[in-house]
Amino acid sequence: MPRPRTVLLTGAAGGLGTLMRGLLPAYGYELRLLDVLPIPDEPAAITADLADKDALRAAVHGVDAVLHLAGISLEASFDKILRANIEGTYNLYEAARAEGVRRIVFASSNHAVGFTPRPMGTDPLIPVATPHRPDTFYGLSKAFGEDLAQFYWDKHGLETVSVRIGSCFAEPTSVRMLSVWMSPDDGARLFDAALTAERVGHTVVYGSSANTRLWWDLASARALGYEPRDDSEPYAEKLLAEQGELDPERPEHACLGGHFTTDPPIWPH
């Protein structure tokens, strides 16, 4: 596939969208921005809901690829998740298929597999082929999105890289995040690799930096050409002094999804 140049960035007003708006142009992409919220200082951004099928058709028309970040990014009622994340992602795929877009990079989440026990001691890293074990309606919508991506590849030849993002923020803020953190710079490296790798079909990868305390296997991400450069370890001493080690007796410390696994989820995590 020729290197994509024009990329629709959905969820461009959000935290990750704002970070990627800043970082991805340096890789040579021309970003077309979309969000349900207006974006200050971005008059060309498309303000549209993922429920608006006509707006999505127009938004994907002529782009080489889509980086799909839009949606509810925390736990919410099933009705809200259904509309934004499940129907919204379907609407985006259908628009992309109809307009002949070749590739989508889908912001999946570790919460699609959040009830997977985290490795302890000498346990092996968690592979991407681990079964879906969503920890929330939110995680369930990401499991659906991964299946939707597989279906659109098998049926329509529309490629996807589903990125099970850990925690992509400027800095890790919890002991759990020491294992799942993805620095914004590594996030841009991974999204660039996912947009440009040859013949991905539907590939699932974990999205994180090369953390010393990593819980999952980055092999499928590295196979796309991703070379992480960051590690959360410099933050470890301070976070461990403040919060202590994870306690395997506490369910929210024993699983990948952390506090998303409690009922209701406990914020912050």
Ligand SMILES: NC(=O)c1ccc[n+]([C@@H]2O[C@H](COP(=O)([O-])OP(=O)(O)OC[C@H]3O[C@@H](n4cnc5c(N)ncnc54)[C@H](O)[C@@H]3O)[C@@H](O)[C@H]2O)c1
């Ligand atoms: N930030 C992370 O660490 C992380 C981790 C795992 C997965 N993700 C996923 O990455 C994506 C971006 O995460 P974020 O942290 O920037 O979240 P965010 O909540 O800051 O941003 C999401 C954006 O999507 C927009 N949006 C929501 N519903 C919409 C709709 N119906 N139509 C159009 N736009 C809509 C929101 O207005 C918002 O700007 C999300 O899909 C999230 O689930 C993020």
Ligand SMILES: O=C(O)[C@H]1O[C@@H](O)[C@H](O)[C@@H](O)[C@@H]1O
């Ligand atoms: O697991 C995590 O830390 C992150 O998971 C993502 O799916 C959520 O969107 C984000 O809010 C969490 O911080």
